[in-house]
Amino acid sequence: MLKYILKRIGIGVLTMFVLITVTFFLARLMPGNPFETDNLSRAVLDRLMSEYKLDRPLGEQYTSFLSSIVRGDLGVSFKKPGLTVNSLVARSGRYTMSLGLIAFAVALLLGISLGIWQAVTKSGVVRGAILTASTLGVSVPNYVFALLLMMLFGVKLKLLPVLGLDTPAHYILPVATLSAYPIAVMSRLVKNSFGEALSQEYVILARAKGLSVLKIRLRHVLKNAVLPVITTSGPTIAFLLTGSFVVENIFSVPGIGKEFVNAISNRDYTLIMGLSIFVGMLIILANLLSDIVNCLVDPRLRLDT
Helix, strand or coil, X not given: CHHHHHHHHHHHHHHHHHHHHHHHHHHHCCCCCCXXXXXXXXXXXXXXXXXXXXXXXXXXXXXXXXXXXXXXXXXXXXXXXXXXXXXXXHHHHHHHHHHHHHHHHHHHHHHHHHHHHHHHCCCHHHHHHHHHHHHHHHHCCHHHHHHHHHXXXXXXXXXXXXXXXXXXXXXXXXXXXXXHHHHHHHHHHHHHHHHHHHCCHHHHHHHHCCCCHHHHHHHHHHHHHCHHHHHCHHHHHHHHHHHHHHHHHHCCCCCHHHHHHHHHHCCCHHHHHHHHHHHHHHHHHHHHHHHHHHHHHCHHHHHHC
């Protein structure tokens, strides 16, 4: 188990190094520089390039940035003088993380519940309704879903706020938008795995021993049925974090998505790097935790490590 965890951590560190390297050079390959759009004179532009060390060789800039990363220093924003990238990431990251974690919790609860309901119900109407909802959840892009929710609940019915993230009510529409796709995927996974588990020999044996249907489903079937959900939890969190970029801009949430779009438009190299590292670290940690939990739940994986 320890060997498996150390192996996954090593892969995560290597992945982060590759992400940092690729993002650094891709950002530097963008045409122009962060200060060309400010209508500055050549002398002022040269002085700014020298102050931010952008006139130095690319290899020297790369090694300097890596040494700063090791110290936990992401640098200073080029377009927001005096404001460190660490503080910007901390300020915007809490909105993105809270939105993503709530959406993930909602997706887990509803996805597993709907999947079990679809697997055990004898009502064709219920199965058809859940199947239709899950098909729409997979098919409709989140930005279209966001606009529909805004028009219905924000503009027409005026029941919910649509801009910002100031109160608990502001979370409802963004969370509903983000969680729609994961709910649809998880419900399908649980429905298939739960249905297969019900026909396994250990379930037949448990029934023969006289265990109640509820105890069999909760103690034996559910544990195996949620394994696919645990396996996909890492990619699901990655989807929620990256998918929130569009949703945050639609609902005017002051999260990473808004800052990332502005950073790319302004060629703010340090902010692009800082946000990329933060999001990459969250995704790597989510996948690592998913693998560890999956290994703890499924003994067969521990035998393979």
